[in-house]
Amino acid sequence: MSYLRSDLAVQRSEFTVDVPLAVERGEVVALLGPNGAGKSTVLHLLAGLLGPTSGSLELAGRVLSAPGARPVPVPERRIGLMSQDPLLFPHLSAGDNVAFGPRSRGMGKANARVAAAEELARMGLDGMADRKPVQLSGGQRQRVALARALAADPDLLLLDEPLGALDVQTAPEIRQLLRTRLAAAGTTTVLVTHDVLDAAVLADRIVVIDRGAMVDEGPATRVLSAPRSPFSAHIAGVNLLVGDVVGSGEGTVTVRSGNEILVTGVAISGLATGAAAAAVFRPSAVAVYPAEVAGSPRNHWPATVVGLEPAADGVRVRTSVGVAADLTPAAIAELGLTIGARVHLAVKATEIRIHPH
């Protein structure tokens, strides 16, 4: 029986958000997805801040929400919430902020203060208990917010873009802090983030959501290296083409993708003709030619340039066939690439992995 089991769903104006979750105790699950996909909605449903139109929720052996029954009110759910905005109570000191959860649960003032000081020390904020939030830096405030959420000893912790408001230097510190503290406290966590690095560092499992529905799900390493949906691929920084198997050769399989190009690559496991499959390859494996290539390599696709974006090592070229190629700026200049230019793309079959879809 999973520690957290949810099949809550809610009707939105454009689509229904329905993301079933089964999370084990101590697991960290990351929710990834494009803007407006419904990630925050899922968190609000779990926290009880939004009423579901169907489904139920069980946590730590308690039924928190079930159709027909009165849902357990927010203060009794033992579910903590931490967002981009630390939302520290401005009129209370850092120590009183952290002590708020324990005191609300009945702990005495003195004991709560001691517990708060300990939690703040674990966050590296020794001796800052008497400071008011306005006297703290952004990073310090987020630490206090984490301390406050953990001090309340929640059964489930929800993180909504926790690093979103932090600057480039502070974010890695807090990311690391989250990693150590969550592991140490063994807190079951559901994390919503845009940044794949957060998922890569913090998450045990990743759930990818698009338009309210789950489109990919699995262990973090698998989702990031072998994504099954365009969005996961996008955030994992890989090319993904999905289609049906139309043929096979010596160790290779050919897939006709949705946009009518033939992709030949190495099959990971046995794939029968007609089976649904996904082809994954890195943008740096794509070669770009101004004209048809002599010798006809297996993967050879004519395309038009539709976008040029900065990428980690140069420029990412996006094309009309849904394939991205990474080139150096020098190569771009040499080819004279502009938006609308016609090119020919070529990829070695050995660089492409084909998975069942």
Place this chain on the structure above:
Amino acid sequence: MRATSPPGHAAGTRTSPAAAAVPRSLYLPAVIGVGLLVLPLLALLLKIDWAELPEAITSPAALNALKLSLITGVAATLACLVLGIPLALVLARSSGQWSRVLRALVTLPLVLPPMVGGIALLYLFGRQGKLGGYLFALGIRIPFTTVAVVIAQTFVALPFLVLSLEGSLRTAGTRYETVAATLGAGRWTVFRRITLPLVGPGLLAATVLCFARALGEFGATALFAGNAFGVTRTMPLAIYIYFTASLEDQQTAIALSFLLIVVAAAILLVLRPRPAEGIR
């Protein structure tokens, strides 16, 4: 040619950009406006017989009115807090059709002449009134008593407190309350430890405003509570009767007016109205 500086600036000082942006022709109406507000008060202060003032202020008539005003004013403010804080909270957290209706009802005493309020109260509680008939039969008399003064003052001052506090509550928003709830705080704890403290300054300002309005209330009090010495003759009523209908007591009226001006100045010191949105 030397640029002319706006009135009030010492010759030769640099004009600040803001001052330079005001059209010259608007200064005259502005000055007249200030004059209209300040000159009558100055005239009153000049008319005071300063030698007689201490005696006038400590005369039984003046002290009695002052004491009655303070007692009823404080009582009315307390009533406003007990009734107004919950009402402001309900208004601030509601939306849609009903909240608009509710807000309009609460605003009513603000736009009504207080006299109308007095008549309305009399028609409710008076001997011939809807509720009053029953109360009188039970021996409960409300009109023309000190309780009536408190009711009249609460009637006119409550909207001040509610609307002013509602503004502060809306500005503060509900985000902190949400966080507090996830940390395990029940509704009453959230209200006590988060909602109220967060609107502290706003609540303070609203309370002082409410007290000031209650203190200055005349119309509703005159009609619903009457003007009996020691029972219902608050400062404004005392000023009215001593000034208009008593040859000997005009100095008392002026002394009481002076007291009210002093109270008003003290209130402004506490409230300290700020240029833009004022209440946090």
Place this chain on the structure above:
Amino acid sequence: MRQGRLFVSFAAVIAAAMALVGCSSDDSGGATSSTTSASAGASSGGSGGLSGELTIFAAASLKEGFDELRDQFQTANPGVAVKEITYDGSSALVTQIQGGAQVDVFASADTKNMDKITDMVQTPTEFATNTLQIAVAPGNPKGISDLAGLAEPGVTVVLCAAEVPCGSAAHTALDKAGVTVTPVSEEQNVTAVLTKVASGDADAGLVYRTDVKSSGGKVDGIDFPEAADAVNHYPIAVLKQAKNPAAAQAFIDLVTSDAGQAVLADLGFGKPAA
């Protein structure tokens, strides 16, 4: 926070003011009366053994006379706490009584107003009459000699409102004289009219001769023939709802006694009709 501290000091000042005022004044203290004896309930049964509180409503024109009688009554009946008498236009007082004000004795400046609450009072007794006079600034600078003079252009006149006894008397007199006057203001009681003439805010007003007499020279009074046709008869009565009917009746007895009548006559009131 700074504002909090300011508020606390504000509240402290208010509390201190209340304490100070509470100690230095007493509830039934009079504004102008001289010998107010001690507070309610003090002491032993002087004469008559009357006790309790006494609440009196009286027409504005009776202020000087009734304040004097109140002092006399208080001295003679130390067991009764006679509250400050509420003076106002008789019509305003009637409205308050009808609205539920708790009163023991009501003295009106005319019978019309007393009749309005005929079912709320014991049988009224007439105790005085009053006649109108024209009040003008000392020396009569505008040279007004009769009612017609009030209608002269350039003369500002103040009258009582029509439902107030002195106002209805004034209208009766003006009608008799065939004079139409446009007053600059209609006041709720006669003392307000007197005050306006005394302060110079109006050139003339129609008040009672008793008001002129008690103004201490601040106004001059001018008689006019039509006043005799507009004499006001003053009734006084005990309210049926009176909390202290015994003391109420005792006060009325004082008013109608020789001593009381002498006080009123001194001030210029006329004798009651038989």
